[in-house]
Amino acid sequence: MKLAAWNVNSLKIRLPQLLDWLAREQPDAVCLQETKAEDHNFPLQEVERAGYRAVFSGQKTYNGVAILARESPEAVEHGIGGFIDAQKRVISATVNGVRVVCAYVPNGQSLDSDKYQYKLGWLKAFTAWLHGESQKHIRIAVLGDFNIAPEDRDVHDPKAWEGQVLCSPAERQAFQGLIGIGFKDSFRLFDQPEKSYSWWDYRMNAFRRKMGLRIDHILLSGGLAGDCRSSSIDIEMRRNERPSDHAPVIAGF
DNA sequence: ATGGCTATGTAGCATAGA
Numbered sequence: 661m662k663l664a665a666w667n668v669n670s671l672k673i674r675l676p677q678l679l680d681w682l683a684r685e686q687p688d689a690v691c692l693q694e695t696k697a698e699d700h701n702f703p704l705q706e707v708e709r710a711g712y713r714a715v716f717s718g719q720k721t722y723n724g725v726a727i728l729a730r731e732s733p734e735a736v737e738h739g740i741g742g743f744i745d746a747q748k749r750v751i752s753a754t755v756n757g758v759r760v761v762c763a764y765v766p767n768g769q770s771l772d773s774d775k776y777q778y779k780l781g782w783l784k785a786f787t788a789w790l791h792g793e794s795q796k797h798i799r800i801a802v803l804g805d806f807n808i809a810p811e812d813r814d815v816h817d818p819k820a821w822e823g824q825v826l827c828s829p830a831e832r833q834a835f836q837g838l839i840g841i842g843f844k845d846s847f848r849l850f851d852q853p854e855k856s857y858s859w860w861d862y863r864m865n866a867f868r869r870k871m872g873l874r875i876d877h878i879l880l881s882g883g884l885a886g887d888c889r890s891s892s893i894d895i896e897m898r899r900n901e902r903p904s905d906h907a908p909v910i911a912g913f
Numbered sequence: 914a915t916g917g918c919t920a921t922g923t924a925g926c927a928t929a930g931a
Contacts, residue, residue: 669919669920669930670919670920670921672920673919673920694920694930696920696921720921720922721920721921721922721928721929722921722928722929722930767929767930767931768931769929769930769931770915775929805931807930807931824931825931826931859931861916861917861918861930861931862917862918862919862930863916863917863918863919864914864916864917864918866918873931875931902919904919905918905919905930905931
């Protein structure tokens, strides 16, 4: 089984790349973030022609998440249970017996922004909810754009990023909170190349200069982590014309 | 070097991303 997550930064723009990538990689399920498409504009026909079923929760301009899977996603839940959020950031479903949680964690903008406080509150609610979910589902995966670089080795220039949004102690503590309730960072279950990142700024030739951050993750419950055989980042997608600024992340079982 | 891109909404720029 192959699970993946990709922040597409507009599904409309990235649809041809997504369809190519699905044909090549043939994941069993892929979680998309920043679809930026309202549900009535979701390209369901194209996705189904590619052999995938889809569930989605979108809005225009911002946010938007979707789960695409070869088998029909079951028991779909929108959002974080018990947490009111107008922003479409979470969708969950069961695929091939695995509970799949697709998440787009808020960016936070900067430490002095209201959006940063929203991010921290959001992560607190997300973690509390996932604690309950992980007790309901032994085999559960949380995939998506976490907007947190967990450690300095996930940052191209730790000094420059020290204390900045995506790297701040409170954000890293929130990520460790997810580890603390039993999730494993699938990427770190295996030896990985130096300078492994999942996002690069569009500006400054950041990708070519390897100036990135690893902020997209696949977290696995203990039961799933034991079955995980590989985890990687598909940086080739960042070489495309008109790429997303994020690369897909993949876990194999 | 707090933005040098990119995408969106909407009609010349503003906002957001990370």
